[in-house]
Amino acid sequence: MSTRNNTRPWLAVVLAFLYPGLGHVYLREWLRALVWFFLNVTSFALLMDEEAMPETTSLDALFRAAENIPPEAALALVSITVFSMIDAYWMAKRQNRDAAVQEGTTCPNCGRDVDPDIDFCHWCTERIAPESESEDSGSGV
Template sequence: MTWLRALLAAGLSVIMPGAGHVLIRDWLRAAAFAGLFVSASALFLPIDQLTAAGPVTSVDDITVYADIMAAETDAIAQFLLSFIALFAAIDSTFRALGHSSVGADATEGPTCPECGKEIDADLEFCHWCTTRLEPVDPEAETNDL
């Protein structure tokens, strides 16, 4: 299930950077990648020509948009937008697999065995990935020592 979630997060991030982070509930990174992509699009894409082309009502309109973007967007802008989408896809994939940028020693409390994020000890499930957790029996811990 984790691999499927990671692949889905990557696919969504390729379509719209930040969407894969929404899937894995990483809201701050989702907003950062989406904002970066929308800002770069507004700066580098020919918005005036795309709006003059009218709304998309058929498959032929999509090819008109693609032709305008290919003809009017330089290689650097295409590379930058592709790089943002690729970086968002890679980042959401690694984060969905549980590889965070923070070290493993950074958490002070109990962590989820599935996603590795810090959890509330009072809950019976992980509020990040909704994995059901086994209740901790305090008597069993003292008997093991």
């Protein structure tokens, strides 16, 4: 069984701020990363006016194009970025929680440290390993 290192949720957020989907690449969530990349690129392509697109790729032309972005396009692109940041943060927190539960170090219900030798949390009495219960019931013992 391989264990996953804890991810840094705020690093995923910063990467998603730089470009939607980069935070998901850091989290190794490839399909989500592609969805965010695709959503950002298609929104940009569909919402931008032809007049706002630069003829050259110089830095000055890109700054002038950024000034001519329609408000609805800017709102859509900012919204995509914010939702990508929220999703990256949520996914990183979930991966950390799932990794801790798989290692048996924290309770999935209350989040406190538990003894890996017992199959319930001695803090809240929540069962920790329900998959082992189903294996035991199928063995006929």
